[in-house]
Amino acid sequence: MNPSQLFNSFLEEGQILTDKALEQRYHHIWHMDEPLKALCVLLPKNTEQVSKIMKVCYQNDLPVVTHGGLTNLVGSTETIGNEVVISTERLNRIEEIDKASRTITVQSGVILENIHNATEEEGLLFPLNFGARGSAQIGGIVSTNAGGLRVLKYGMTRQLVLGLEAVTVEGTVISSMKKIIKDNSAYDLKQLFIGSEGTLGIITKVILKLEELPKSRNAAFIGFDNYDAVVTFLKYCDSKLAGKLSGFELIWKNSYVQMTSVNESVRPPLPYDYNYYVLIESLGGNQFNDQNEFQNLLEQALEEELILDAVMANSQSDVEWFFRIREDVNNLVDFMEHDQHFDISLPIPYIGSYIEERYNSLRKIKGVNQVYAFGHVADGNIHFMVGKSNLSTELKKRIDHCIYDGLQKIGGSVSAEHGIGLHKKDYLHLCRNEEEINLMRLLKTTMDPKGLLNPRKIL
Amino acid sequence: MNPSQLFNSFLEEGQILTDKALEQRYHHIWHMDEPLKALCVLLPKNTEQVSKIMKVCYQNDLPVVTHGGLTNLVGSTETIGNEVVISTERLNRIEEIDKASRTITVQSGVILENIHNATEEEGLLFPLNFGARGSAQIGGIVSTNAGGLRVLKYGMTRQLVLGLEAVTVEGTVISSMKKIIKDNSAYDLKQLFIGSEGTLGIITKVILKLEELPKSRNAAFIGFDNYDAVVTFLKYCDSKLAGKLSGFELIWKNSYVQMTSVNESVRPPLPYDYNYYVLIESLGGNQFNDQNEFQNLLEQALEEELILDAVMANSQSDVEWFFRIREDVNNLVDFMEHDQHFDISLPIPYIGSYIEERYNSLRKIKGVNQVYAFGHVADGNIHFMVGKSNLSTELKKRIDHCIYDGLQKIGGSVSAEHGIGLHKKDYLHLCRNEEEINLMRLLKTTMDPKGLLNPRKIL
Ligand SMILES: Cc1cc2nc3c(=O)[nH]c(=O)nc-3n(C[C@H](O)[C@H](O)[C@H](O)COP(=O)(O)OP(=O)(O)OC[C@H]3O[C@@H](n4cnc5c(N)ncnc54)[C@H](O)[C@@H]3O)c2cc1C
Ligand SMILES: Cc1cc2nc3c(=O)[nH]c(=O)nc-3n(C[C@H](O)[C@H](O)[C@H](O)COP(=O)(O)OP(=O)(O)OC[C@H]3O[C@@H](n4cnc5c(N)ncnc54)[C@H](O)[C@@H]3O)c2cc1C
Numbered sequence: 001m002n003p004s005q006l007f008n009s010f011l012e013e014g015q016i017l018t019d020k021a022l023e024q025r026y027h028h029i030w031h032m033d034e035p036l037k038a039l040c041v042l043l044p045k046n047t048e049q050v051s052k053i054m055k056v057c058y059q060n061d062l063p064v065v066t067h068g069g070l071t072n073l074v075g076s077t078e079t080i081g082n083e084v085v086i087s088t089e090r091l092n093r094i095e096e097i098d099k100a101s102r103t104i105t106v107q108s109g110v111i112l113e114n115i116h117n118a119t120e121e122e123g124l125l126f127p128l129n130f131g132a133r134g135s136a137q138i139g140g141i142v143s144t145n146a147g148g149l150r151v152l153k154y155g156m157t158r159q160l161v162l163g164l165e166a167v168t169v170e171g172t173v174i175s176s177m178k179k180i181i182k183d184n185s186a187y188d189l190k191q192l193f194i195g196s197e198g199t200l201g202i203i204t205k206v207i208l209k210l211e212e213l214p215k216s217r218n219a220a221f222i223g224f225d226n227y228d229a230v231v232t233f234l235k236y237c238d239s240k241l242a243g244k245l246s247g248f249e250l251i252w253k254n255s256y257v258q259m260t261s262v263n264e265s266v267r268p269p270l271p272y273d274y275n276y277y278v279l280i281e282s283l284g285g286n287q288f289n290d291q292n293e294f295q296n297l298l299e300q301a302l303e304e305e306l307i308l309d310a311v312m313a314n315s316q317s318d319v320e321w322f323f324r325i326r327e328d329v330n331n332l333v334d335f336m337e338h339d340q341h342f343d344i345s346l347p348i349p350y351i352g353s354y355i356e357e358r359y360n361s362l363r364k365i366k367g368v369n370q371v372y373a374f375g376h377v378a379d380g381n382i383h384f385m386v387g388k389s390n391l392s393t394e395l396k397k398r399i400d401h402c403i404y405d406g407l408q409k410i411g412g413s414v415s416a417e418h419g420i421g422l423h424k425k426d427y428l429h430l431c432r433n434e435e436e437i438n439l440m441r442l443l444k445t446t447m448d449p450k451g452l453l454n455p456r457k458i459l
Numbered sequence: 460m461n462p463s464q465l466f467n468s469f470l471e472e473g474q475i476l477t478d479k480a481l482e483q484r485y486h487h488i489w490h491m492d493e494p495l496k497a498l499c500v501l502l503p504k505n506t507e508q509v510s511k512i513m514k515v516c517y518q519n520d521l522p523v524v525t526h527g528g529l530t531n532l533v534g535s536t537e538t539i540g541n542e543v544v545i546s547t548e549r550l551n552r553i554e555e556i557d558k559a560s561r562t563i564t565v566q567s568g569v570i571l572e573n574i575h576n577a578t579e580e581e582g583l584l585f586p587l588n589f590g591a592r593g594s595a596q597i598g599g600i601v602s603t604n605a606g607g608l609r610v611l612k613y614g615m616t617r618q619l620v621l622g623l624e625a626v627t628v629e630g631t632v633i634s635s636m637k638k639i640i641k642d643n644s645a646y647d648l649k650q651l652f653i654g655s656e657g658t659l660g661i662i663t664k665v666i667l668k669l670e671e672l673p674k675s676r677n678a679a680f681i682g683f684d685n686y687d688a689v690v691t692f693l694k695y696c697d698s699k700l701a702g703k704l705s706g707f708e709l710i711w712k713n714s715y716v717q718m719t720s721v722n723e724s725v726r727p728p729l730p731y732d733y734n735y736y737v738l739i740e741s742l743g744g745n746q747f748n749d750q751n752e753f754q755n756l757l758e759q760a761l762e763e764e765l766i767l768d769a770v771m772a773n774s775q776s777d778v779e780w781f782f783r784i785r786e787d788v789n790n791l792v793d794f795m796e797h798d799q800h801f802d803i804s805l806p807i808p809y810i811g812s813y814i815e816e817r818y819n820s821l822r823k824i825k826g827v828n829q830v831y832a833f834g835h836v837a838d839g840n841i842h843f844m845v846g847k848s849n850l851s852t853e854l855k856k857r858i859d860h861c862i863y864d865g866l867q868k869i870g871g872s873v874s875a876e877h878g879i880g881l882h883k884k885d886y887l888h889l890c891r892n893e894e895e896i897n898l899m900r901l902l903k904t905t906m907d908p909k910g911l912l913n914p915r916k917i918l
Contacts, residue, residue, distance in 0.1 A: 100690055100808035101839075145643050153702060156641065159618060174894050180804045181838045182615065182875040184604050184654055185883075185890045186917050187899045191650035195643055212698040231559055239671040242743040243612060243702015284701040289752065293745075345639045349559035379640045380560075416641040424644075431644045435633050440646045446905045458645050 003040040003084065006060065010052045015090070017041040025085075027077050028070050029135055037081035038065070043090045046107075047165060047173055047204040050086065054202065055171035057084055063455045064169075066198040068140025069111065071132035073341065074421030076144075076197045076457050083455075088139045091204060097122050102210040103162060103179045108139025108203045115208070124210040127154035131327055139203045145195030147417035149327075152378045153246035153283065154211065156417075157194065163207030164190035169448045179207055192447070197419050198454040200447040214283035216290040219247075219319045220298055223274030223309040227352025230276055233306050234348075234378055237280060240297050244290065247281030249326050250377035252355065255385075258372060262331040266324055269311045278377075279326050281319075329385060332372050336387030340396060342403050345416035348380050354406060355382060361402050362386060367395045381416035404430050420458045428458075462499040462543065465519065469511045474549070476500040484544075486536050487529050488594055496540035497524070504549045505566075506624060506632055506663040513661065514630035516543055522914045523628075525657040527599025528570065530591035532800065533880030535603075535656045535916050542914075547598045550663060556581050561669040562621060562638045567598025567662045574667070583669040586613035590786055598662045604654030606876035608786075611837045612705035612742065613670065615876075616653065622666030623649040628907045638666055651906070656878050657913040659906040673742035675749040678706075678778045679757055682733030682768040686811025689735055692765050693807075693837055696739060699756050703749065706740035708785050709836035711814065717831060721790040725783055728770045737836075738785050740778075788844060791831050795846030799855060801862050804875035807839050813865060814841060820861050821845060826854045840875035863889050879917045887917075 004016050017025065018040045025036035039062070044050045057064050065079050067087040079085060088109035095105040099122055104115060112126075112133040119126045128141065130148030142164070145157045154160065163177040176190050193201050224230050230250060237245050251259065256277040260268035270277065284290035298310045313319040333339050346354055355373050362371045370387030386399055404414050404427050413431040414424050429437065441459055445451075463475050476484065477499045484495035498521070503509045516523050524538050526546040538544060547568035554564040558581055563574060571592040574585050587600065589607035601623070604616045613619065622636040635649050652660050683689050689709060696704050710718065715736040719727035729736065743749035757769045772778040792798050805813055814832050821830045829846030845858055863873050863886050872890040873883050888896065900918055904910075 098806075098808070101806045102694075145647075147641055147643075151641065155614075155618065158647075159614065168898075172894055172897075174898055175892060176895060178870045178872065178890075179806045179839075180870065180872055180875070182606055182610065182804045182835075182840050183872040183890075184606075184876055184878050185872045185874045186879050186887055186896075187902060188604075188617075188650065188654055189895055189898055191647065195647055212694060214701065215698065235561075235671060239674065240744040242673065242749075245702075285699040286752075290701075293748065345641045347557075347560045347638045349557070376641075380638075381641050411637045411639065413637065413639055413642040413644045415644045416639070417643055419643050420645050428645055431637075431642075433634060435631055436635060436648055437645075438631075439627075439633055439648055442905060443646060446901060 006056045007042060007053065010049060011042060011044070015043040015045070017043070026070070027079055036079065036085065038079050038083050038085045039081070041067070041085045041087050043087055045090045047167065050167045050202055050204050051171045051173050053084070053086060054167050054169060057452060058170050058450070061450060061452065063452050065454050066139070066143070066202050068109070068137040068143070069132065069135040071136045072140065072144055072421060073343070073418045074415070075423045076419060076421030076454065078422055086202060088137055091139070094118050095205070097124070098179065099124065101179045103207050104210055105163070105177070105205065105207045106138055107205055108142070109137050112136050112138065112141060119210055120213060123213050125213045126160070126208055126210055128157060128160060131329070138206055138208070142194055142203055142206055143196065143198050144419045147376070147379070147381065149376070150246050151376060152248060153243070158191070160209050161190060161194060161206055162209050164193060164203060165205040166193045166201040166203045168201050169450070169453050174201065177205060177207055181209070195419070197421060197458055199444060199458055200453065214285070216284040216287035217281065217316065217319055218291055218294040218313065219279065219281045219322050220294070220310050220312040221269040221322060222278045222280065222307050223270050224276040224278065225274060225308060227276065229306065230278060230377065231348060233278070233301065236301060236306060237297065241282050241293070244282040244284045245280070246283040247279065248378035249279040249374065251277040251279065251326065251374040252372070253277070255332070255372040255374045258335070259325050259331050265321070266328065266331060269322060270309055274308055279322055326374065332370070332385045336370055338388050338391055340386045340388060340399055342384035342386070343381065343416050343418045344384070344403065344407060344412060344414060345381050346407060346410055346412035348377065350410045351377060351380065351382060354410065357406070358384065358403055362399065365395070365398055365402065368399065379416070400427065407431055422457060425458065465515050466501060466512065469508060470501060470503070474502040474504070476502070485529070486538055495538065495544065497538050497542050497544045498540070500526070500544045500546055502546055502549045506626065509545065509626045509661055509663050510630045510632050512543070512545060513626050513628060516911060517629050517909070520909060520911065522911050524913050525598070525602070525661050527568070527596040527602070528591065528594040530595045531599065531603055531880060532802070532877045533874070534882045535878060535880030535913065537881055545661060547596055550598070553577050556583070557638065558583065560638045562666050563669055564622070564636070564664065564666045565597055566664055567601070568596050571595050571597065571600060578669055579672060582672050584672045585619070585667055585669055587616060587619060590788070597665055597667070601653055601662055601665055602655065602657050603878045606835070606838070606840065608835070609705050610835060611707060612702070617650070619668050620649060620653060620665055621668050623652060623662060624664040625652045625660040625662045627660050628909070628912050633660070636664060636666055640668070654878070656880060656916055658903060658917055659912065673744070675743040675746035676740065676775065676778055677750055677753040677772065678738065678740045678781050679753070679769050679771040680728040680781060681737045681739065681766050682729050683735040683737065684733060684767060686735065688765065689737060689836065690807060692737070692760065695760060695765060696756070700741050703741040703743045704739070705742040706738065707837035708738040708833065710736040710738065710785065710833040711831070712736070714791070714831040714833045717794070718784050718790050724780070725787065725790060728781060729768055733767055738781055785833065791829070791844045795829055797847050797850055799845045799847060799858055801843035801845070802840065802875050802877045803843070803862065803866060803871055803873060804840050805866060805869055805871035807836065809869045810836060810839065810841060813869065816865070817843065817862055821858065824854070824857055824861065827858065838875070859886065866890060881916060884917065
């Protein structure tokens, strides 16, 4: 089959990539040197074209994989060669910023950073933010229900999507493009598409909720000796800072040491005397008042011996320095032969002991060279970066099992933010039971009876 | 058929109500004098019993209607007589309050006020709050995705549910009872049950997210001449009060006059000089600081001529007085011959003109005596209370159409909070398109192929 013939009645030549052109394409930003295996890559510009593509694929039983910014961390954009790839990169129009409704309407291929820039110009904030902001597209972000650094204050993607338009496997356009905050008119269909990693439909547009741009930003690094004190201080901050607490990131000592000893731009704000380091951030409406309040909170916490040590950012460049420490995982990864990363979710009270146990057992595994833990502790979300000496499947699985196997018992999840994709499929049963998985399969076969949408992923 | 025989192998005698006993039951708290039409009422005490009931009903093709607190406002607990009614009133156990995870685990029949009391004792807040708190049960609340007075700060029910357990029409228990805040492990099944008014499954348990109990509460009434100034002031407050703004309620002049002229306990905080009255509330971490901040905000807004007049609550009893004005709809309804109420959602910028037009056209309808508008303007959610002289279907429909017909064009919804049930079924197509409704039907037939769950409701 020559796929061009199927699509060239409604797509221009430049919108259909095949053969040689595929060599310039890839399935992930970290694998740019591996040419893409696919029948073709299609570059639709609007919803109508996506709908037509899906009609053709449905009629011809062609599997479809959607490519957004290709920054996912679970293999969910991988292909084997028999697929039509729909790339959303030309669905890149910002359609409207409505200042009074505080919404932005975008096509699904708009890059996160472009949304930030456009909204900030209008004095508004789209709060979702994470390292891949320069590449990740809103369609991919919604399809993975991405999280990031400010979930504590603003929620995950699911909470920020007001309206959504998606195309079903049969090519039907489901348009729920409303700007309203509350809508209890029957089933909330957009929930089906959010977080389903392209397996139930293709998102073509969204309306996002915006917030007022904060007028103040304060941050501090804080030292603790034991995990329980971290949890007590989290409650303390949450209560004192009310709705302003926007970040509460925990870094285990050895991670902090590594993160702050690599180069000048990430020197340590606090000495290496503590077992746990917390980076807190607050966003508010008045820099002068909020800074005072923040400082008083820290002083009082020191006085009450809730914390052992604290250093507050004195300027915005200090704030950026603090966040660079937490955000730049290259300072960990660059020193690893090979790396394996994790994104687990667990109830907050268990985190201290669970992570300590993992540290101990991981370090006993032959081939494991480094173990670093850190994460969004206020969301119960911890990341592990494990450095190892080889790429054998056996070693990989031993590490996986070490981190995942205890989660079931404590009601955790193998994926807090990143999704399941291909890489976590084998572990899904550790956090979802048989009845849940059966119901997921029922949804999948209902929405995609031929199994054409992102085959092999998730289930 | 004698339904007792079907259920008495696993339910005790007192858990099966039939015949005479049904005369003491009803389908809504406002219709206690109408005996319930049903085959029987079953009072399960645990999930296993609900599952067994559903298995029997499924085998015998018996329609099932779930009764929670019976406070819904859309007829969604009405029956015609051939149904098995499952009442959740004995599923009333608070299973756990986990202070460290800040969660509460409850069976679905627990009454909202009991959740408030139990969590407040532990210094924690379950923020959902509305007039029917003394009767509404958490299962009904989740099934209607209820809103209320503090959605602006804390979100609707959907955002407050972490874990959920439900029984499908075939009796399978779907248990997603996790305490974690983030979980992107495949499809988020609880979203199916939230807001689906008992048409896709029966909720037996939930885990709710709790917040720190606020340490300060401030409120003020503010006067405006035009709607645009209200919207500007909303943005102003949102920016200045950052995450503390918890309520921003708009009351149209004539509603304010009526609400404050009925008795001593609701005397007017501001004179009758303005066209719009806004009640704002902020919840924070420190009464002294927050009160100062709140007062400064009002003074500055007066100086900048953003607002015409303001009166701040000087004490908690003032705060309660202010809220009594807004909350006690009896001060409106008691003076109506018959009443008809509305709960619409629309983009914030349209609210001023849309409501004014409705006022004008409603007042022209013969038989309409009073029209009152007020609502959660920051959520784009306005309520109408219409007083009328008779109960004719014709008058009812004219009023419905007057309020609903313009919503489609501006992307509004016929239900912001209350759901669709029976009463709004005819208007669903005004805010959801054919493709959306078809997809809803597909979900419904997938989850409930025999159409046994809350028949005739929603779709
Ligand atoms: C440096 C770095 C930091 C990161 N930090 C975070 C973080 O803090 N939090 C977090 O949550 N994630 C994080 N991620 C992961 C990743 O950025 C997110 O998952 C992001 O949301 C993916 O967006 P994307 O456009 O790259 O999607 P892609 O990788 O292109 O696709 C992701 C999935 O969505 C599907 N998809 C894409 N577009 C559509 C569409 N329009 N319709 C339907 N399905 C679609 C794809 O088929 C695939 O299954 C990080 C990644 C990197 C590389
Ligand atoms: C004075 C007053 C003020 C109100 N204010 C508000 C408000 O501000 N905001 C708001 O959103 N609502 C408000 N409501 C409406 C109502 O209180 C809410 O809809 C509430 O959530 C209903 O809860 P309930 O337990 O009474 O449910 P019910 O009325 O018993 O049931 C509601 C629906 O849910 C289904 N259901 C009940 N329990 C279950 C279960 N366990 N599993 C599956 N389905 C179930 C029922 O079949 C029905 O379809 C108000 C009502 C009154 C009377």
